[in-house]
Amino acid sequence: MIKTEHKQEYYQALIDKNTDYEGLFYVGVKTTGVFCRPTCPARKPKFENCEFYETAKQALLASFRPCKRCRPLSHPNQVSEVVQMLVEAIEEQPEKRWKDMDFRQLSIDASTARRQFKKRFGMTFVEYARARRMGIAMKQIRAGENVIEAQLTAGYESSSGFRDAFSRIMGSAPSLMGSSNILKASWLDTPLGPMVAIADDEALYLLEFVDRRGLEREVERLRQRTKSAIIPGYTQPIHSIEHELNQYFDGKLTHFLTPVCYLGSPFQQKVWEQLRQIPIGETRSYLELATTIGRPTAFRAVAQANGANQLAIMVPCHRVINSNGDLAGYGGGIARKQWLINHEKQIGNK
Ligand SMILES: [Zn+2]
Incomplete structure (x- = not known):
């Protein structure tokens, strides 16, 4: 940050x-x-x-x-033609989901492209395309509902690709969907980087760091399970979590009270509820967590449920570490996990 x-x-x-x-x-x-x-x-x-x-x-x-x-996106003194070509190809169709076949159409060898891209940017071409596509959807979310309404009224500006990118990730606009449910998504800035919150009028469904790996898939799953379209905007639970996050980062909040809706199996929900019982400032191992829910042999399943958590920070999956004290993984990145654990130790000691 x-x-x-x-x-x-x-x-x-x-x-x-x-x-x-x-x-x-x-x-x-x-x-x-x-x-x-x-x-x-x-x-x-x-x-x-x-x-x-x-x-x-x-x-x-x-x-x-x-x-x-x-x-x-190119090395200052050495612009790779392949890389440049790929970046331009993405800009022409930012909403596209790229596959190996597409490289062949550009007469580019997929493995060369992958290697060069990774070397330059530390991410693969597909990751780049995904980040760009996600960014477009996020732009709409950052712009907020007023801008979206204006665009819906005026017809989307110039490139229709932008609208496609948004709706492919977040679902078709409600007017095209008939009587579907609507979830609203907002962009929340935090000291650990931007997050996206998705909720209806009753509960929060998703809270994630924008750069979290797999966010696009999570959003897709959420849309399918709730049969909803997602549009930019605020609801009461989003206002609530924004306020609570601010307090949390200020070191003034130990329990989140924003109502949530868990989309997971009964087992997963049990794990998530149990995670919320871990006192702030403390950590548990996967085994300890499995034991607490009465399934000491199921620690792998517990670890999976932990990883499937869609309510970052709030459902504190970051409080689970390896038995030997290693931090283990974190969807939002290890640096954030470490930061959160340190931050919570300070809050816990107050
Ligand atoms: Zn420039």
Whole structure:
């Protein structure tokens, strides 16, 4: 996460086109919707229109597209043609789900493409395409309901691809779906990075970090199980969780009270309920958790249920670690898990 003082420093580096900062940060420009490297030759944006990111993926997920002048997705002195071609192909159809077959149509060898992409950006081409696609859906969510309503009324702007990308991830617009249920999704900024919250008027269904691996699949599962379309907007449970998260990050909240709806098997729900019984500031092993629910031999299933949790932070799956003290995995990334455990120790000690 980028602290305020770093933002000033990065902004100065941006103005100076300081090459020392190459690779350390990317800047998203709110007015143009593109993201750049520090040394971009284009006219520099005002500070208040800049958002800073440590990785290109974060910028993509925040809905920025790569700048055509500084090409932030290529090595500064060495633009790979294959990589460039792929980035451009994605920009033409940002909503598309890419498969190996598509590489062949571009006369690109899939394994070469995969290798080069991974080497440059630390993510595969498919991950890149997914981040870009997800970012577009997130853009709508960040823009909020008023903007969406305006667009629905006026007809979507220019590229219909953007609308497709949104509806493929979040479901068709309600008007096209007849009498379906509607869930609303909001973007929540936290000190650990942006999260997305999805809820109806009664309960919260999903709370996840935007860059969580597998988020798109989770959203899809949620849509199918609830037979719902998802549109940007706020409901009472979203207001509630936003308020509670702020308090939690301020160290002033130990129990979340926002009503939730669990979409899982009875076993999974039991595990999730049990997770919420772990006192703040403490951790448990998978085995301990399995024992608590009376299924000491089922710790693998418990670990799976733990991983299937869709309500990050609130249902504290981050409080479960390996018996030997290792942190084990976390859908939102190990650094976040460590941060949450440390943060909660401080709250617990108060
Ligand atoms: Zn640029």
